[in-house]
Amino acid sequence: MSIAPASDHAPALRSRDVADHTVPSGREESWRFTPLADITDAITGSTALDGGLDVEWTADPDAVVERVSAGDPRVGRSFLPADLLAARALDACAEPIVVTLPREWQGVARVSVRGRGEDAAGHVVIDAAPFSEGTVILDFTGAGRYFGALEVRVGDGARLTVVSLQDWDEGAVHVGEHHAAIGRDARLLMGHITLGGSLVRLAPTVSYGAPGGDAELLGLFFADAGQHLEHRVFVDHDTPHCRSSVLYKGALQGEGAHTVWIGDVLVRAQAIGVDTYEVNRNLILTDGARADSVPNLELETGEIVGAGHASATGRFDDEQLFYLQARGIPADLARVLVVRGFFADVLQRIGQPDLTRRVMRNVDARLGVDSMDLETWDEEHGA
Amino acid sequence: MTTLDIHDLHASVETDGGAREILRGVTLTVESGQTHAVMGPNGSGKSTLAYVIAGHPKYTVTGGSITLDGQDVLEMSVDERARAGLFLAMQYPVEIPGVSVSNFLRTSVTAVRGEAPKLRTWVKEMKGAMEALQIDPAFAERSVNEGFSGGEKKRHEILQLELLKPKIAVLDETDSGLDVDALKVVAEGVNRFQEDGTTGTLLITHYTRILRYIHPDFVHVFVDGRIVESGGPELATQLEDEGYERFLKAGASS
Numbered sequence: 001m002s003i004a005p006a007s008d009h010a011p012a013l014r015s016r017d018v019a020d021h022t023v024p025s026g027r028e029e030s031w032r033f034t035p036l037a038d039i040t041d042a043i044t045g046s047t048a049l050d051g052g053l054d055v056e057w058t059a060d061p062d063a064v065v066e067r068v069s070a071g072d073p074r075v076g077r078s079f080l081p082a083d084l085l086a087a088r089a090l091d092a093c094a095e096p097i098v099v100t101l102p103r104e105w106q107g108v109a110r111v112s113v114r115g116r117g118e119d120a121a122g123h124v125v126i127d128a129a130p131f132s133e134g135t136v137i138l139d140f141t142g143a144g145r146y147f148g149a150l151e152v153r154v155g156d157g158a159r160l161t162v163v164s165l166q167d168w169d170e171g172a173v174h175v176g177e178h179h180a181a182i183g184r185d186a187r188l189l190m191g192h193i194t195l196g197g198s199l200v201r202l203a204p205t206v207s208y209g210a211p212g213g214d215a216e217l218l219g220l221f222f223a224d225a226g227q228h229l230e231h232r233v234f235v236d237h238d239t240p241h242c243r244s245s246v247l248y249k250g251a252l253q254g255e256g257a258h259t260v261w262i263g264d265v266l267v268r269a270q271a272i273g274v275d276t277y278e279v280n281r282n283l284i285l286t287d288g289a290r291a292d293s294v295p296n297l298e299l300e301t302g303e304i305v306g307a308g309h310a311s312a313t314g315r316f317d318d319e320q321l322f323y324l325q326a327r328g329i330p331a332d333l334a335r336v337l338v339v340r341g342f343f344a345d346v347l348q349r350i351g352q353p354d355l356t357r358r359v360m361r362n363v364d365a366r367l368g369v370d371s372m373d374l375e376t377w378d379e380e381h382g383a
Numbered sequence: 384m385t386t387l388d389i390h391d392l393h394a395s396v397e398t399d400g401g402a403r404e405i406l407r408g409v410t411l412t413v414e415s416g417q418t419h420a421v422m423g424p425n426g427s428g429k430s431t432l433a434y435v436i437a438g439h440p441k442y443t444v445t446g447g448s449i450t451l452d453g454q455d456v457l458e459m460s461v462d463e464r465a466r467a468g469l470f471l472a473m474q475y476p477v478e479i480p481g482v483s484v485s486n487f488l489r490t491s492v493t494a495v496r497g498e499a500p501k502l503r504t505w506v507k508e509m510k511g512a513m514e515a516l517q518i519d520p521a522f523a524e525r526s527v528n529e530g531f532s533g534g535e536k537k538r539h540e541i542l543q544l545e546l547l548k549p550k551i552a553v554l555d556e557t558d559s560g561l562d563v564d565a566l567k568v569v570a571e572g573v574n575r576f577q578e579d580g581t582t583g584t585l586l587i588t589h590y591t592r593i594l595r596y597i598h599p600d601f602v603h604v605f606v607d608g609r610i611v612e613s614g615g616p617e618l619a620t621q622l623e624d625e626g627y628e629r630f631l632k633a634g635a636s637s
Binding site for chain 2: 317318319320322323324325326327328329330331333334337338340341342343344345
């Protein structure tokens, strides 16, 4: 089974069949930023993706979280791999995880996936039944390389929040597409928090099956020396009267820290009445770090409510530092305040206090400050 | 009793054409209980004096000294100076997105006082100080200086002055861009800060207008990087009538 491309920005081909895909050269638009050498063996298949993962979950109230067989019909129902690595990963994944939020279910499910330092393939399906109102937190930690997709279906009238936290150990690799299919009048908030891992390349993609869908994509990433953190957003407005709002913010420090943000939004000819806006902001804290930011808005119809994009990458403002220091705040704490402040709106919109706290602890540690100094911040921001 | 002692201070700024000297031998002593007004035309270097006292990295001190009660201020980092008891109310306070006023104030007060204020008394203290400056309580949840009007920025500076209660306050053109009502509110804040006689104020201004509300004990005329004349309040009256003309000519011929 395969689907032909519809646009310049849509993936060239989607197919579950490994034989349908070719090995990328690295010159392709979609791969040109990625350090392919770190994953070439996984792409070509010279390394088997048969490593293990430790998976745990909780759900309150009970939602069905299960590990299913590779042939389960819910796997690959709304998602097909767009490249060879994704096809290999899906092919190699022996035990996909399926999270099912029942009709009108309200609650929170947490799934943690921990790498054991091996080369592993995974696949996660989140199936939010109509009129469910749930939050699913995916928490990726540990070591090794993880290749695999997230396949989200938001049923009609459902309201789903999915947050994927990439908090891998140094040296870890995580590559995968996070695809969401949004039903009629359904709302999805998809958050990406990428902190740890040497190479993380996520492709959040959204498509709408019916009018009234609303997607809010939020991201936060912090790259240190030697980290490559890449987020490639593609919102496919294929349906009338849907909305999308995209906001990703990144901080960078250290020699060779590299972030990539691609924001492709396609409004197809039939997608009248669409409202879309995408923003990427990057804050460079030191010399030697590099942020690539490429917003891309393609409109095939003018009959829309609104469409826009913005991208800005700036250096840490020494005048902010001076102002805070002139109020007695030591330089390291002042930097923490500025970076925390930079991320504040994304975290507030993601709205998960425990994750906010975890990000703040991470920011503090990277900037060399004891988190106990900043208790007030937590109180005010509900963490 | 506190003394800020500035002696023969020289400072320069790096430009494309090399180092340019802006302060050319400033000598000034501010003691607690005193209010000094430093007045001068645009480009005279009076704001540079304020920034050099606070330790802005843009300026290099090439000679002279600044001491606070005998301690060498020039050896201190910017934040050390603030914790030692120096305060600069800025002419153009910067925006800090995502950092709320209340968080900023509490972090700052904690740093300067050396311990975190108790949450309950702190909220009361902050609200009281905001009320005195006619600042809307909702202000506390806004990001520092983000989207503030000119008057709000200045009131926010004076709010910090009152909460941090430094030994010596340097006010850099705090009056500029304020309407009369805002000017009165800000001046009342400075007077409250100064009233118990334990603190000193160095008021830097271009105009005499603010001196109707804040009464200086000493007035200094600042031209071409140094103080060219000092006197009492009557000097301000004279400047109001005559402007800086006389001093500019004197500076040009020297």
